[in-house]
Amino acid sequence: MIKSLTGFGSASFEANDIFVETTISSFNSRFLSISVKLPPRFQEMEHRVDMLIRERLSRGRITAVIKITPVSMKELVSPTLDMPLFNEYEKIIKSVLGKDSLPDDVKVGILTAFQDIIRLDRSRSLDEMVWEPVSCSLVEAFEELDRMKKEEGKNLSAQIEAGLDKLSSSIERIENMAEGGKKLVLEKLRQDAKELFSDVSISEERMGSAMLVLLQKMDIKEEIVRFRSHISQMRKLLLCDEPVGRRLNFLLQELHREATTIASKSSQQEIIDETISMRTVIEQLREQAQNVE
Numbered sequence: 001m002i003k004s005l006t007g008f009g010s011a012s013f014e015a016n017d018i019f020v021e022t023t024i025s026s027f028n029s030r031f032l033s034i035s036v037k038l039p040p041r042f043q044e045m046e047h048r049v050d051m052l053i054r055e056r057l058s059r060g061r062i063t064a065v066i067k068i069t070p071v072s073m074k075e076l077v078s079p080t081l082d083m084p085l086f087n088e089y090e091k092i093i094k095s096v097l098g099k100d101s102l103p104d105d106v107k108v109g110i111l112t113a114f115q116d117i118i119r120l121d122r123s124r125s126l127d128e129m130v131w132e133p134v135s136c137s138l139v140e141a142f143e144e145l146d147r148m149k150k151e152e153g154k155n156l157s158a159q160i161e162a163g164l165d166k167l168s169s170s171i172e173r174i175e176n177m178a179e180g181g182k183k184l185v186l187e188k189l190r191q192d193a194k195e196l197f198s199d200v201s202i203s204e205e206r207m208g209s210a211m212l213v214l215l216q217k218m219d220i221k222e223e224i225v226r227f228r229s230h231i232s233q234m235r236k237l238l239l240c241d242e243p244v245g246r247r248l249n250f251l252l253q254e255l256h257r258e259a260t261t262i263a264s265k266s267s268q269q270e271i272i273d274e275t276i277s278m279r280t281v282i283e284q285l286r287e288q289a290q291n292v293e
Contacts, residue, residue: 001150001153001154001157001238001239001240001241002153002156002157002237002238002240002244002245002292002293003146003149003150003152003153003243003292003293004148004149004150004152004153004155004156004291004292004293005026005027005028005029005059005060005149005245005291005292005293006026006027006028006060006149006152006291007025007026007145007146007148007149007152008023008024008025008026008144008145008148009023009024009140009141009142009143009144009145009146009147009148010022010023010024010141010144011137011138011139011140011141011143011144012137013133013136013137013140014133015129015132015133015136016129016130016132016133017070018068018069018070018129018130018133019068019069019070019133020066020067020068020069020133020134020136020137021066021067021069021137022064022065022066022067022134022137022138022140022141023064023065023141024053024062024063024064024138024141024142024145025062025063026057026060026061026062026145026149027060027061027062027063028060028061028290028291029059029060029061030059031059032054032057032058032059032060032062033060033061033062034050034053034054034062034064035061035062035063035064036049036050036053036064036066037063037064037065037066038066038068039066039067039068042066042068042130044127045127045130045131045134048131048135049064049066049134049138052135052138053138056142058243058293059243059245059293060293064138064141066134066137066138068130068133068134070130080118080119081117081118082116082117082118082119085114085116085117086110086111086117089110089114089117090102090107090110093106093110149293152291153292153293156288156291156292157238159288160234160238160248160285160288160289161235161238163281163282163284163285163288164231164234164235164285166281167227167231167255167278167281167282168228168231170274170277170278170281171224171227171228171231171278173274174220174224174262174271174274174275175224177268177270177271177274178220178224178266178268178271181268181271218265218266218267219265220261220262220265220266220271223258223261223262223265224262226254226258227255227258227259227262230251230254230255230258231255233251234248234251234252237251243293244292244293245289245290245291245292245293248289248292249286249289249290252282252285252286252289255278255282256279256282256283259275259278259279259282260275260279262275263275263276
């Protein structure tokens with residue numbers, strides 16, 4: 001069963017005294033583009049989140065928002081004073097003031113004014129502690145997203161099937177009209193040929209051969225066969241569990257081309273009118289197929 005490109009999933013997970021909330025939104029896009037929003041102190045995890053998303057999705061504009069709430073910041077970060085940098089700042093200030101030493105309140109001021117002096121370091125083991133609830137919440141959010149995409153996919157599949165039914169009916173009408181209009185077309189060709197060559201002597205045999213060539217150029221049997229084949233292939237794709245959006249779009253392009261060829265070959269106005277209706281349905285199907293994963 002096909003899936004929609006649009007959907008939403010959310011989940012929360014707690015482990016290692018760390019609470020994580022995750023939301024994943026998926027929107028229509030020809031390609032896969034990913035935006036990950038993490039708290040500033042956990043930006044290093046963006047690559048791992050990105051890779052996890054790419055393992056599960058192949059198309060769509062994806063936005064993942066992850067909120068991380070630790071029970072205690074002491075367990076997550078360890079403040080470290082960068083003494084060489086502090087000494088450099090102290091040296092510059094003493095030089096500006098022309099003093100050999102600074103009072104304690106000025107030194108404290110250096111700490112508050114130049115925040116890069118204090119670093120919040122995290123150990124690799126701590127990163128793994130955070131990654132566990134993050135990855136688990138992502139997996140659960142993916143499952144909810146997938147359920148929604150499948151549900152939307154059912155609706156899309158029903159709409160596309162209805163459109164294919166219309167196209168099947170149209171191509172059947174065109175086939176009947178073409179078969180029923182053969183004699184009329186042949187008679188019109190004969191009449192036009194007589195008027196065109198009224199001043200020229202031409203045998204019935206040569207006239208018949210010329211009309212046969214014209215009829216062959218106007219024949220649309222091959223286009224009808226290909227049109228039905230494309231419809232059949234699309235119906236099969238709608239039953240697939242893998243991403244088929246691009247293949248559906250390709251087949252719709254082929255259907256549009258066959259409909260255009262039928263219109264250009266035919267001299268029957270009712271067939272031309274029917275192809276206009278067909279191309280309208282095909283355009284509607286294209287819009288729906290754009291949202292198929």
